[in-house]
Amino acid sequence: MTDSITITGFVATPPRHVVTEAGLKITSFRLASNQRRFDRQQNQWVDGETNWYTVSTFRQLAENAANSVKKGERVIVTGRVRIRDWTGEQKSGTTIEVEADALGHDLTWGQSTFARRISEPGRDEAPASDHAPSDSDEFPSAEDEATERSEPLVAATPF
DSSP, X not given: OXXXXXXXXXXXXXXXXXXXXXXOEEEEEEEXXXXXXXXXXXXXXXXXXXXXXXXXXXHHHHHHHXXXXXXXXXXXXXXXXXXXXXXXXXXXXXXXXXEEEEEEEOTTSXXXXXXXXXXXXXXXXOOGGXXXXXXXXXXXXXXXXXXXXXXXXXXXXXX
16 A cells, blocks of 8 residues: 655755666655744744655656755655665664655745756657647637737736
């Protein structure tokens, strides 16, 4: 059974990008996530415990993550979680790994610009069901629609 998880947090380490001998692209990084709460007694925001995750991305997501995500940025990760206990020579612990299905910047904290990657034939193409509009798709602009209706295009005014 696979458990899905969505996490927001900070990229805590520089993303590490590798390509295996078989050509599989992998990018991984550590993610730090903590909850903040308002302490009424202290009349201030306080940080809770920090949870640490190892996030791994594969194939095209790995390439895009390596080119987009930097240490210190806030991100949102959705994927499958795997929890493993480990024992070393003098230490033991628990590792929480997330195999990411989706990854992006947390826009609560800033702005981001999206640039759609144009895939080359035969390279990690997305399934046809995941088709997103591209520059070659024809969608009329608001200006075109207003011209077709012979109506003036009215600019929105701020409140």
